[in-house]
Amino acid sequence: MLIAGTEVFGTGGKVRAIDPSTGDELEPAFGHGGADEVDRACAAAREAFPAYRGLPDAKRAELLERIADRIESLGDALIERAHRETGLPVARLTGERGRTTGQLRLFAEVVREGSWAGVRVDPALPDRKPLPRSDIRQRKIPLGPVAVFGASNFPLAFSVAGGDTAAALAAGCPVVVKGHDAHPGTSELVARAVTGAVADLGLPPGTFSLLFGSGPDLGIRLVTDPRIQAVGFTGSRSGGLAIVAAAQARPQPIPVYAEMSSTNPVFLLPGALAERGAEIADGFVASLTLGSGQFCTNPGLVLAVDGPDLRAFLEAAGAAVAASRATTMLTPNIARSYADGVAALSAHPAVEVLARGAETDLPNACQPALLATDADSFTSDVALQQEVFGACSLVVRCRDAAQVRAVAEGLEGQLTATVHAADGDRAEAAELLPVLELKAGRILFNGWPTGVEVGHAMVHGGPFPATSDSRTTSVGTLAIERFLRPVAYQDVPASLLPSAIADRG
Amino acid sequence: MLIAGTEVFGTGGKVRAIDPSTGDELEPAFGHGGADEVDRACAAAREAFPAYRGLPDAKRAELLERIADRIESLGDALIERAHRETGLPVARLTGERGRTTGQLRLFAEVVREGSWAGVRVDPALPDRKPLPRSDIRQRKIPLGPVAVFGASNFPLAFSVAGGDTAAALAAGCPVVVKGHDAHPGTSELVARAVTGAVADLGLPPGTFSLLFGSGPDLGIRLVTDPRIQAVGFTGSRSGGLAIVAAAQARPQPIPVYAEMSSTNPVFLLPGALAERGAEIADGFVASLTLGSGQFCTNPGLVLAVDGPDLRAFLEAAGAAVAASRATTMLTPNIARSYADGVAALSAHPAVEVLARGAETDLPNACQPALLATDADSFTSDVALQQEVFGACSLVVRCRDAAQVRAVAEGLEGQLTATVHAADGDRAEAAELLPVLELKAGRILFNGWPTGVEVGHAMVHGGPFPATSDSRTTSVGTLAIERFLRPVAYQDVPASLLPSAIADRG
Known part of the structure; x- marks a missing residue:
């Protein structure tokens, strides 16, 4: 751990990252912290807060840029470690690093x-x-020290120096990160970059700390520490709700920005299906299987009116899914949850398995899945409406456009809603749009919803x-307002x- | 009640307003509603929402202006009824009406x-x-139907067509108001003005409803109705926290904007006390006793370094309090709570009673109170830090400037913080300001903090x-963002x- 610039090895449980492509443990071990480390990090953050928020805007902007520079200076070592810890391809991680440093620099512009x-x-x-x-x-003034929970699926862009950290530092808030146990080595490298940037600029060391620890123990301690004034979290619904409940139960409740679960419905309107069903099928399967489907915005739900065009689409999509290669998932837990989730859906009496990706002996692999059901079954069973994290999508066949809208109206809140529409679908799209506005961000x-532009x-x-x-x-410059x-x-x-x-002179 | 344009007499308990200056019940009786009425009002609001939010901005602006016009058209009948129900002076209510209609028109400008x-x-x-x-x-798009809880202390500006309603209607949200039982007749008159304006413009009647009912029953039902998407509340800490808890416990939690309690600390710096202590004393007592002290921003706490200048200030303020006339409070409950709160503080071993207003036989009167304690006692007992709603203020004598800041750092969150400073106090004020920024809005x-400009x-x-x-x-045009x-x-x-x-053509 790095607490206010000091290296600390936790005396709690030890954790090693696992190379998900082999199942092997990676050296070194990282020590979990507990109450003492939370206290030290939060005390340092609170102490740093008045000086940090009092900095000229230009200085805070410089910090963000220096962090970006230092992350780049880590070079291939960062990408290699992240690759071993997450199984994500090097090209993807290189892109994600660019996104992370670009995000830091964009917030520097915003601050200036x-x-x-x-x-x-x-x-x-x-x-x-x-x-x-x-x-x-x-x-507007900053709220105070912010707790950030690193996410497993973006070891750079939604982790130690990811969007939440960049936005909080930009706003003038010191940050205490709880690193994700799935990529502790990556977290440490990035934390060293941040700590180094803080030191380069002579800022109070408490401006940034990285902790490791268990969620229920260290995580909840961090959220309930009276010095923490807001929380950024990206992860599971259960994890997010536990943090929200802990934050609300404090003597002084604080805001929690938890990005949790979403099935990201895709609406295929009749004209679009007729005009370019095969092309949509290709794009859909590419988006579905990208990064083993481990995106918050993965298209996990498809809605369309049943008929020959939808059947042709499903045939093309099913063929593409069947031809897709198994890819390594981030952690053994995620791979297990994915397999269990797909198995449960597949066993549902109202669900038809349209296609699965090729079987594999690779450990922790994601075997993509395309499933289908009918709208009546879907709306009558919430079990069909849950997110399965990974490359699994459920197609809901509807009787007519009215039923498509009715299903849309019954959906839970979503990160995204996607419409494929041709010119002839304009009237239907115009009826759908106001429904979707109330459902999605x-x-x-x-x-395709995967690929979240930072702007x-x-x-x-x-x-x-x-x-x-x-x-x-939680992405984009409006995030600073949190x-x-x-x-x-x-x-x-x-x-x-x-x-x-002040008045301008 | 007025539910989506229809008059409904509740079948629950009957409530009559009380003229607090006499203790007499006022005719007519108003019937409390329950589950059925909440359901009707929320269903109508949800039904109205798509059409209402889809209106051109100019039309929503017109509605706000029409409501203002119709409130003015109620003429003296509104002021007289409000005067009888609240005991507030006619001049104050006339000013408050101007503030209410001005607020509606300001939001119309914002919308345009x-x-x-x-x-x-x-x-x-x-x-x-x-x-x-x-x-x-x-x-940005509107959240959906909003529940607004009328406050007792501003029967016009924080009630049926007050700031929360104006901001929600401006944002494009239908509104369901729970009227305050202290001024049902005033509420009905204003609700008729709103309902009339909705009808004048041919808008969906569900755009606005007024309900009466008990807080735990009808109020909590309203907050937990799945169609309600946000809540505006002004009132007690216990009431606000109950609403927050209910909103958080919903299957879909919703934001609650509850404005609750504040003691509004006033810091008297040495230079200001020396230069114009007597003048400050006059201003202080005028602010303290205004409207029987029934303001969220009433100056209930004074902090200063002990010494001859503070003693002179307290002598002058004490004399002004002793000379102040008893004034009628809003309700028997409020008058009782005030008397109990002052009695409890006065009986505290660390509290000295500096002055009380003249005794009176008037029912429900507020007898102003000026009390004092020392900083050590204040910080060590939270009982001394609670708001007493009404014209009661506690002076905290501090040893030195450092102790003033230490007390400030220990305060709970506040609506306002006031500093009286002379030129020579600049250094001390500069040290205090960053502390106060973290404590107050x-x-x-x-x-003086009473008097909240709508801008x-x-x-x-x-x-x-x-x-x-x-x-x-909850006041000012930024309120629309809620x-x-x-x-x-x-x-x-x-x-x-x-x-x-859209692109401009």
Whole structure:
């Protein structure tokens, strides 16, 4: 662990990463921390907070850029370690590193640009009747130390120096990361980069710490530490809900931004199926099997009106799934859960198995699955509506467009909703769109939900249970707002006004 | 009750308002509703939602203005009824009506102006390497039907057509109000104005409903109705926390914006006390006793370094309190709680009673109270840190500036923090300001926290327990964001894009 710049080897249980492609344990062992380490990291973060939030914006931007530089300086060692710990391909990890450093640099731009502070000024109206108006100025300030939980499926972009960390540091919040046990070596390398950047700039060491430990023990301790003021989490629904409950039960409840589960429905409208069903089938299976389907935005649900065009689509998609190669999943646990989830769905009396990927002897492999059911069965059994994390998708055959909409209206909240529509589908798409707006954080047409662009307009969020707080996003620059709150300054003397809301000279 | 434009007399318990200045019951009786009425109102709100949120911005703005017009058309009848039900002076109620209609019209401007939609556009980059970028556009959409709980202390501005209702309607959310039993007649009059405005514009009647009922029964039913998507509440800490707990326990948790309790600390710095102690004393007692102290922002706590200047201040303030007239409180319950709260504090061994207002035989009167204690006693007993709703303030004598800051650092979250500082106090004020930023939603200098300006820069909010969600405000135009969430539109065809994010022709 790295607590406020100091190396600490936890005295709790030891954990080694596992190379999921072989099942072998990797050296070295990492020691789990407990109450003492949480206390040290949180005390250091709280101590660092006033100085860190008081830095000029340019300095915080520089920190983010320095972290990006230092991550790049880790070179191939980082990619190799991440590859061994996660089984993800080197090319994918190289891309993910670019996304991670790009995200840090984008937040640096946001910090420098300044509108994140949400400045609003109502000038004094001394002559107003019946009462004069005071000078009132508003800006946003950081909430305080933030706890970030690394996710297993993006060992760089949603982990130690991922989106949550970048947004919190940008906002002016020190960060305490609970690293994911699936990639401790990767986490340590990145944490050294962050700690090094903090030291390079002479910032308070408590600005950043990395802890390892068990979720129920160290994780819940971290969330309930009174110095922690917000939480960023990406992971399972059960894990997210446990953190939300712990945060709500504190004497002072705090916001939790948990990105949890989503089946990411894809609507195939009749015109699109007729015009380019085979092409859609290719794109669908490529998106479904990308990264063994281990994406929050994996297309796990397909809705369409039954008929010859859908049957042709399913034949093409089924053939592509059957031809797909098994790929290594992130951890033995994830591979087991995937296999169990697919087995349970396949055994459901209302489910038909359309295709499975090739069998394999590789350990921890994902054998893709394409399943189908009918709309009545789907809506009447919530077991069919749960996310299976991995390359598994369930096709729901509907009687007509009205039933497609009815199924859409009954869905839980989602990260994404995708529509494939041709020009002739316009009327149906126009009826569907307002339904989808209430269900998802992102609506996309004629594309695939995997691949979440890091930009200003992105929303990676959505109604519960996709996330615990639909009013925000965990990807894109709007994410900084999660760690801010507004403060109004009324008649504060000019010499004391924070520079963001001071009069320009 | 008025449910989606229809008059309904509840079959539950009957309630009559009480004229607090006489203790007499007022006619007519109002019937409490229950499960059926909640169901009807929520079903109508959900049904109205798609049409209401789909209206052009100009139409929603027109509704808000029409409501304001219709409230004004109620004329003296509204003021008279409110005066009888609350005991608040006619002049105050006339001012509050102006604030209420001004607030509605300000939100109309906000809706027309359009930036509330938070539009962000990342244009497509088809030639980007290695991957092209899609066209991604973001806007904010309304959450859905909102439950609003009327507050007793502002029968117009924080009640049926108060800030929460105005912000929710502006955002595009239908509203179901639970009217406060302390002013049912006032609530009915205002609800008729809203219902009339909805009808005038031909909008779906479910856009607005008013219910009466008991908090634990009808209130909790309303919060847990699956169609309700957010809650606005102003009231007690216990009431707010019960609503938060109910909202969190739903299968789909929803945001609750509860504005609860605050003692609104006032810091009197040495230079200010020396320069203008007597003037500050006058202002303080005027703010303390305004409206019988029944403001969320009532200055219930004063912190200063002990010494001759503080003693002179307390003498002047004590004399002003002793000379103050007893005024009628809003309800018998509030008057009883106030008397009990002051009695408990006065009986505390570490508390000295500096002054009480004149005794009176009037029913439900508030006899102002100025009490004092020392900083060590204050910090060691949370009983001294609780809000007493009404014109009661506790002065905490501190040894030195360091102890003032230490007490400040130990305070719970607050709606406001006030500093009285002279030029010579600059250094001390500069040290205090960052502490106060973390404690309060609004910081004001050389003024008084009562009187919450409705503008763009106002924050009427603050860290827990001042509110249940510090990231927002319940007064001012930023309040609209409470009822919105962002949605991203990726490659959505131009013909389907909502007008807010469509290309301008």
